[in-house]
Amino acid sequence: MEHNEPAEQNRIRAFCDLIAIGLVVAILTAIHYTNYHYEMNYHILLQFAYYLPVIYAAMRFGPAGGILSGLVITLLILPFMTHFHDMNPSAVYTQWVEIGLINVIGWLTGFLTGQERRAKRKYQLALTVQKELVEKLRREGLERERLEEEIRQTERLTALGHMSAGLAHELRNPLGIMKVSIQLLAQEKVDDGVVSEYCRVLLEECERLNRLVNEFLSFARPKEPIRGRVTMGKLLDEGVALIQPALRQHHIQLKQVRSHLDEQEVEVDLDQMKQVILNILLNAIDAQNEGGIICIEGVQQEGFAGLAFSDEGPGISPDTMPYIYDPFFTTKEKGTGLGLSVVHRILDQHGGKITAANRLERGVRVEILLPILKNRN
Numbered sequence: 001m002e003h004n005e006p007a008e009q010n011r012i013r014a015f016c017d018l019i020a021i022g023l024v025v026a027i028l029t030a031i032h033y034t035n036y037h038y039e040m041n042y043h044i045l046l047q048f049a050y051y052l053p054v055i056y057a058a059m060r061f062g063p064a065g066g067i068l069s070g071l072v073i074t075l076l077i078l079p080f081m082t083h084f085h086d087m088n089p090s091a092v093y094t095q096w097v098e099i100g101l102i103n104v105i106g107w108l109t110g111f112l113t114g115q116e117r118r119a120k121r122k123y124q125l126a127l128t129v130q131k132e133l134v135e136k137l138r139r140e141g142l143e144r145e146r147l148e149e150e151i152r153q154t155e156r157l158t159a160l161g162h163m164s165a166g167l168a169h170e171l172r173n174p175l176g177i178m179k180v181s182i183q184l185l186a187q188e189k190v191d192d193g194v195v196s197e198y199c200r201v202l203l204e205e206c207e208r209l210n211r212l213v214n215e216f217l218s219f220a221r222p223k224e225p226i227r228g229r230v231t232m233g234k235l236l237d238e239g240v241a242l243i244q245p246a247l248r249q250h251h252i253q254l255k256q257v258r259s260h261l262d263e264q265e266v267e268v269d270l271d272q273m274k275q276v277i278l279n280i281l282l283n284a285i286d287a288q289n290e291g292g293i294i295c296i297e298g299v300q301q302e303g304f305a306g307l308a309f310s311d312e313g314p315g316i317s318p319d320t321m322p323y324i325y326d327p328f329f330t331t332k333e334k335g336t337g338l339g340l341s342v343v344h345r346i347l348d349q350h351g352g353k354i355t356a357a358n359r360l361e362r363g364v365r366v367e368i369l370l371p372i373l374k375n376r377n
Helices: 004-034 040-048 051-083 089-188 193-220 232-241 244-249 270-288 339-349
Strands: 228-231 253-257 265-268 293-301 304-310 353-358 364-371
Touching: 004 040, 004 051, 040 089, 051 089, 089 193, 228 232, 232 253, 232 265, 232 270, 232 293, 232 304, 244 253, 244 270, 265 270, 265 364, 270 293, 270 304, 270 339, 270 364, 293 364, 339 353, 339 364
Parallel strands: 253 293
Antiparallel strands: 228 265, 293 304, 304 364, 353 364
């Protein structure tokens, strides 16, 4: 409807202009014929006024307007010229010259107006193409920066993965020996309260180091995903089930916004994707500490479907944001810095992607996207 309004307005304006041009021509012609008895010089001067409607018609309607208006005026003025007996040869010549000039001026003005309009359209088209090219270059620049960052991230993950694998392998054996030795010492000194307490602390630290080593190995030697078809709804239910105890412990409410995307199928390794959901939710719980709401909702892009996790924590510092997927980078006192690195790697193996951004109000919104399965006929 909005596109039709300008066209209708242009038609009305063109009709009004035609009426105005016709009225001016009619009035000038009527003055010629009703003042027949005036001297010829009067009519020659009056004939100059015909230039105004001819020029306006040419400017308004282009060459066609100028030529047609000139021809109409010629037809209207011819009877006057042939029946006015007081004209001498010089006056007749002047009249014919004026009529010729009226037609020439009409055509020339229309031609120049048409050229100017074509030049204006070409300029506008060139301007539009230029804007599109600038926008395309901007998008390509952003995409290139994103790909370069992903390449750098992959290189860092590969290098640190090899290092972590070697380090973790070397640590496992002495760590196991230390754990067994501490357990034996605790059994022998069961009556010594001080030694027993020291042994308990040492065993806890050994367990923590063992978990860290396992995380290193999981990061450094990722297994190939065993893919299977699963709906987004089932994937979410499987991942959320693992986090319920931690939610209750921290008095955090989990809000799930269900939608038609729950029926969308993806082909993933269910265990690895549960690890992805678990790591993201654990980060959200750590950010909120106690109380609040974590919201999960379905998201979709062209060719992708996924989940968005929103927490009510303090958010991520802009200085920190570029490094959140780097291995061993963490702002937590007891964090390993491998959680989001593992998430990024798993999603990369599945052809998916992850984005994180601070919310306007408070907290962080993390989106994970996975390639959707196309319907097979």
